[in-house]
Amino acid sequence: MSSPIEFYFDFSSPYAYLATAGIDALAAKHHRNVTWKPMMLGAALKLTGNRPLVDVPMKGEYTRHDVPRTAKHLNLPFVWPEKFPYAAIAPSRAFYWLATRDETKAKLFARAVFTAYFGHGRDMTTPEAVADVASHLGVPPAETLAALQDQAVKDRLKAETDAAIAKGVFGSPFFFVDGESFWGQDRLPDVARQLGGA
Amino acid sequence: MSSPIEFYFDFSSPYAYLATAGIDALAAKHHRNVTWKPMMLGAALKLTGNRPLVDVPMKGEYTRHDVPRTAKHLNLPFVWPEKFPYAAIAPSRAFYWLATRDETKAKLFARAVFTAYFGHGRDMTTPEAVADVASHLGVPPAETLAALQDQAVKDRLKAETDAAIAKGVFGSPFFFVDGESFWGQDRLPDVARQLGGA
Numbered sequence: 236m237s238s239p240i241e242f243y244f245d246f247s248s249p250y251a252y253l254a255t256a257g258i259d260a261l262a263a264k265h266h267r268n269v270t271w272k273p274m275m276l277g278a279a280l281k282l283t284g285n286r287p288l289v290d291v292p293m294k295g296e297y298t299r300h301d302v303p304r305t306a307k308h309l310n311l312p313f314v315w316p317e318k319f320p321y322a323a324i325a326p327s328r329a330f331y332w333l334a335t336r337d338e339t340k341a342k343l344f345a346r347a348v349f350t351a352y353f354g355h356g357r358d359m360t361t362p363e364a365v366a367d368v369a370s371h372l373g374v375p376p377a378e379t380l381a382a383l384q385d386q387a388v389k390d391r392l393k394a395e396t397d398a399a400i401a402k403g404v405f406g407s408p409f410f411f412v413d414g415e416s417f418w419g420q421d422r423l424p425d426v427a428r429q430l431g432g433a
Numbered sequence: 434m435s436s437p438i439e440f441y442f443d444f445s446s447p448y449a450y451l452a453t454a455g456i457d458a459l460a461a462k463h464h465r466n467v468t469w470k471p472m473m474l475g476a477a478l479k480l481t482g483n484r485p486l487v488d489v490p491m492k493g494e495y496t497r498h499d500v501p502r503t504a505k506h507l508n509l510p511f512v513w514p515e516k517f518p519y520a521a522i523a524p525s526r527a528f529y530w531l532a533t534r535d536e537t538k539a540k541l542f543a544r545a546v547f548t549a550y551f552g553h554g555r556d557m558t559t560p561e562a563v564a565d566v567a568s569h570l571g572v573p574p575a576e577t578l579a580a581l582q583d584q585a586v587k588d589r590l591k592a593e594t595d596a597a598i599a600k601g602v603f604g605s606p607f608f609f610v611d612g613e614s615f616w617g618q619d620r621l622p623d624v625a626r627q628l629g630g631a
Contacts, residue, residue: 279491282490282491283489283490283491283492284484284489284490285489285492286482291481291482291483291603292480292481292482292603293477293480293481293598293601293602293603294481294483294603294604294616296601297601297603297614297616300614301616304613305623308626400491403491403494403495404491405489405490405491405492405495406492415502416495416498418492418495418499419619421617421619421620421622421623422619424619424622425503425619428506
């Protein structure tokens with residue numbers, strides 16, 4: 236199996252949620268794995284001077300229409316969460332903590348966080364909400380809550396975010412396939428072409 | 434035949450150039466026409482607070498790599514023009530002047546301007562360069578040069594740009610299909626789906 240696809244995202248990004256509908260199946264079709272890499276996109280936005288999509292005049296209105304219609308096309312449940320966007324520190328830290336123990340479980344956790352937040356509008360800002368999601372995957376809430384306070388876990392997310400920015404990640408979702416980078420959920424056809432060796 | 438697709442663009446937009454490779458053929462497949470609508474995107478960028486893509490840190494480097502690789506995939510000639518981006522006032526004015534006389538010729542002119550600029554790196558800022566492109570379509574240069582000074586022609590571009598912004602156009606290319614809007618060359622698959630009545 237060739238090197239994995241890297242899938243960088245912010246848990247607060249609706250287009251990343253839309254990308255979760257297709258990325259693993261697309262990779263599997265081409266006998267690849269996908270490494271999921273949550274990051275704090277706000278740190279990149281500070282560097283580029285960009286703002287969250289929905290805060291930009293005109294672009295914001297477009298996004299508010301575009302995301303639900305695309306979710307519908309992809310058969311993904313979608314609601315605009317009351318608190319949007321949010322600083323997804325808790326789920327991002329929990330992801331990396333889980334990933335060091337069990338990468339498959341970490342991905343299931345990430346999908347569950349996305350579905351809870353964008354599919355059902357559940358607040359994902361608090362450690363308790365994140366621990367609750369993890370508990371449905373068999374992780375005792377007390378363990379998740381402890382991990383979220385662990386300095387090594389905090390440092391890991393910081394290091395992953397810094398590394399993503401150093402690699403050129405400025406938006407979410409952002410993919411790397413064999414050294415080629417693709418920004419945006421609408422670039423999955425290009426990811427597919429790259430996987431096909433075109 | 435149903436109502437035409439509206440294709441808004443700035444002549445200085447490389448992604449608009451990439452979109453010209455496919456939009457008319459896609460429309461024809463669905464028995465639609467395409468109305469080409471050049472505009473001065475700078476006026477919209479002022480409202481959104483956005484900057485030209487290549488001026489944005491990180492996003493700029495991505496774009497400089499992404500445009501040539503996509504052009505290659507689409508079999509379009511591409512070079513980065515020395516003067517990029519540019520204020521495409523002259524070709525935009527000439528387009529609307531031509532379109533009132535002959536819409537087909539205006540589209541051929543638009544394609545020729547894009548190819549001269551992004552395909553061969555020719556400077557398209559001057560009235561003389563624009564008149565030269567039009568001359569290859571049988572338009573006497575003196576007529577084009579006179580039109581570019583015509584206040585009614587100047588007013589037309591201003592009115593078209595204002596109307597585009599009022600409609601919500603904040604980027605280039607930007608498409609409207611039966612009331613649905615799609616931003617970006619990478620959204621042509623969505624335009625196709627909309628045309629298919631999905």
